[in-house]
Amino acid sequence: MSAIFGISQSFMKKYAIIVAGGSGTRMGSPIPKQYLEIGNKPILMHSLEKFFKTDSSIRLILVIPEVDFDFWRALCEKFDFTVPHQLVKGGKSRFQSVRNGLAQIEKTDGLVAIHDGVRPFVKPEVIMESFKTAEAEGSAIAVVALKDSIRKLTDDGKSFFQERQYFRLVQTPQTFQVQKIKKAFEVTELHHFTDDATVYEHQGWQVSLIAGNVENIKITTPEDMEYGNYLLGKNPM
Ligand SMILES: Nc1ccn([C@@H]2O[C@H](COP(=O)(O)OP(=O)(O)OP(=O)(O)O)[C@@H](O)[C@H]2O)c(=O)n1
Numbered sequence: 001m002s003a004i005f006g007i008s009q010s011f012m013k014k015y016a017i018i019v020a021g022g023s024g025t026r027m028g029s030p031i032p033k034q035y036l037e038i039g040n041k042p043i044l045m046h047s048l049e050k051f052f053k054t055d056s057s058i059r060l061i062l063v064i065p066e067v068d069f070d071f072w073r074a075l076c077e078k079f080d081f082t083v084p085h086q087l088v089k090g091g092k093s094r095f096q097s098v099r100n101g102l103a104q105i106e107k108t109d110g111l112v113a114i115h116d117g118v119r120p121f122v123k124p125e126v127i128m129e130s131f132k133t134a135e136a137e138g139s140a141i142a143v144v145a146l147k148d149s150i151r152k153l154t155d156d157g158k159s160f161f162q163e164r165q166y167f168r169l170v171q172t173p174q175t176f177q178v179q180k181i182k183k184a185f186e187v188t189e190l191h192h193f194t195d196d197a198t199v200y201e202h203q204g205w206q207v208s209l210i211a212g213n214v215e216n217i218k219i220t221t222p223e224d225m226e227y228g229n230y231l232l233g234k235n236p237m
């Protein structure tokens, strides 16, 4: 980090892997959810733009199914979408899609944010903080506190009160020092690797948490589309 005119600035190369290799089964739409329009363009374009507008020097790596490459290029033409990005083919699972994205990063001395393509409402402040914390501490995982009470269910049908202050909802971006996350992804995929933090901590490394933003939902089911359109109507990007 260095300070120029009071603004703290890092000179480390920054990357963002935007994963959108899924099929969106829970959305149940004829085309995968990442290409559905909210506001005036596909969800995925909002997500890519968030990173580009935050810092245009971030190298954007977009992971989508290889069968969708032509479809995506056609969408870019249709929407006059000019944010520079590299297309990479997705894998069978999110883990494999991330690994394909990481394989495109040759150098090991940078920082990489891994972000779900279907989280278009991430705030620029969260993206910037994730790079800053990952540079200092190795990782930065965006999380938010719970507002509701929670209960733990047991297999025999009972439920128990849990202290919610000990829990956080996990979002993306999940940002890391490139060298460490590339090493972490050299392992065999395990069932509990639901995100990148779990892969990182499998190495025995502690993750650092940062504050996410509550609107940064993962668009998953049809009602999330309604909420997304509502947010854009009230709060155009
Ligand atoms: N093989 C996969 C599976 C998921 N993802 C991405 O990981 C993010 C989070 O996954 P999720 O919301 O579960 O997306 P889908 O797998 O598409 O949805 P579903 O589980 O409903 O099928 C999404 O941006 C999704 O495109 C991916 O890149 N490659």
Ligand SMILES: C[C@](O)(CO)[C@H](O)COP(=O)(O)O
Pocket (backbone or CB within 6 Å): 094, 116, 170, 171, 172, 194, 195, 196, 218
């Ligand atoms: C990465 C993630 O969005 C963090 O909350 C989440 O783990 C993805 O889970 P999914 O089952 O692939 O939707």
